[in-house]
Structures are given as structure tokens and as C-alpha cells.
Amino acid sequence: MTIPTTAYAVAVFLVLVLPGIVYGVVRATVSGNRPHDRGWTPRVLQAILVSILLDTVYLLVLGKTAVSWVTEGTDTLRAHPRLAALAVLCLGLLVPALLAYLRHGEPRWREARAIGRFPVRVPARGTTNSPVPTAWDQVASRLEGRWVRIRLSDGRWVGGWFATKSFVSTYPEPRDIFIEDQHHIAPDGTIGDPVNATAGVWVSLKDGDIVEWLYP
Known part of the structure; x- marks a missing residue:
């Protein structure tokens, strides 16, 4: 060609x-x-x-x-x-x-306001389907400023503080997560003190791993 x-x-x-x-x-x-x-x-x-x-x-x-x-x-x-x-x-x-x-598409209309005062009807998405492939891709990268704890498939816990320097991978890459401030996690899932001299922890997520975000 x-x-x-x-x-x-x-x-x-x-x-x-x-x-x-x-x-x-x-x-x-x-x-x-x-x-x-x-x-x-x-x-x-x-x-x-x-x-x-x-x-x-x-x-x-x-x-x-x-x-x-x-x-x-x-x-x-x-x-x-x-x-x-x-x-x-x-x-x-x-x-x-x-x-x-x-x-x-399924055309629907919603009301928006131009310059704060004039109502304008604009097209809105009218389908329950989403171009985002998974729930993980939709929300995982937005949950900054929260605790995160991961229960691995072998029963161990990993977690810490998930903030602006943390990162999650999205489709089409395999799921993984970088937690910038790692903390000790008790066997019952309680988040404890920071790991000494922590510079973050990276976790490659597998099927069966459970990721939880918690409000501070």
C-alpha cells in the first residue's frame, strides 16, 4: 500500500x-x-x-x-x-x-443554560450503555484522598493512603495500582501505622483480589 x-x-x-x-x-x-x-x-x-x-x-x-x-x-x-x-x-x-x-443513539434532550440565564435544549446521551468498558475504569482513578485496602486472593492485606501521586491502570492494560503511602494492615483489615520509610507500594491485581476505598 x-x-x-x-x-x-x-x-x-x-x-x-x-x-x-x-x-x-x-x-x-x-x-x-x-x-x-x-x-x-x-x-x-x-x-x-x-x-x-x-x-x-x-x-x-x-x-x-x-x-x-x-x-x-x-x-x-x-x-x-x-x-x-x-x-x-x-x-x-x-x-x-x-x-x-x-x-x-436514542436522542433525548435536556435543558442547559447559556451564560447562566437563557435556557437551551441540548442533546443528551439516551442509552444506559457506557463507552467506559468497566466500573474500574469509570471510578478507580477518581477516588483520590481516601484510604485504600486490598485483600489479596491468598488472604493477605495491602493498603495505605491513595492521593494525587497514586495511580491505577485502565483498559486495555491489566489492572494494577500504585499507592503512594503504604500502611500496615491488620489481619482484620484495620489500617495501622505507616510502613517505615515508605515510598509507596505497587500491586498487580488478579481475579479474586478485593479493592476497597474508605473515607478518612
Whole structure:
């Protein structure tokens, strides 16, 4: 496959391939991830198929105009740069995004206020599905300023103070957690004194490990 190098070739490539990519991103955003979305192959195939379908429709609608844009090359881009940019914006971004939203979303409206006083109705997500793959990804990184304790599958406890220098990994990486201030944990789960000279502790989480966050 030849990599496009000229500005015109890049623009044509975007119009041909971008619709499928945009469609997939918007679909996942409005309707949530499906099980097979976690693999690259189904997502690439979907992007290719959607791009082929939309490009065929564009060709049917625009006819000779679309052919002339491609065959005349950089002359068209130099003569009508704004028209070329508008084509990429509409055909590559807006049309596939709108189709994905209408096909997979459940449009609902909520009231928002512009500049604090004028009510405006804006679209809101109308699906219970979430683009966030797991509950861990949704909340784990937001729970700063709390105690955290982990009961490992072998019965041991690890924990400490989870704050701004702490960190958790999220999808697609395996779950792990860095606790910046490690404390001793009693067999009953009681959090005790800090570990001497602690600079933090890293834990690779396995199935069966239980992570708890506690208010101070």
C-alpha cells in the first residue's frame, strides 16, 4: 500500500477512509462498547465496510463531480481549497457522525443554560450503555484522598493512603495500582501505622483480589 504524501493525496485518503473511523467512534460513544469492540480486527473491518458504503453513496450522489475531484488532482485543491476542506469536513466527519448517532443513539434532550440565564435544549446521551468498558475504569482513578485496602486472593492485606501521586491502570492494560503511602494492615483489615520509610507500594491485581476505598 502506497502511503499518501501530497496534501491532495492525504485529503483524498481522509475522505475515503475517515467516514468509517468516525462512524465507529461515534457509535461506541452513544451506544457503548460491544464485546467484539475490544478487538482491533472487527473495528477495522467495520471502518472499511462503512467507508466503502458511504463512498459508494457519495459517488452515486455527486457523480462526475466526485470523479473530477479525484482525477484533476492538486489543481482542484489549489483552485478551490475551501471547497476541498468543506468536502472533508462534511463527507468525512459530519455525515458519518450523524448517521452513527441516528442509527445507534436514542436522542433525548435536556435543558442547559447559556451564560447562566437563557435556557437551551441540548442533546443528551439516551442509552444506559457506557463507552467506559468497566466500573474500574469509570471510578478507580477518581477516588483520590481516601484510604485504600486490598485483600489479596491468598488472604493477605495491602493498603495505605491513595492521593494525587497514586495511580491505577485502565483498559486495555491489566489492572494494577500504585499507592503512594503504604500502611500496615491488620489481619482484620484495620489500617495501622505507616510502613517505615515508605515510598509507596505497587500491586498487580488478579481475579479474586478485593479493592476497597474508605473515607478518612
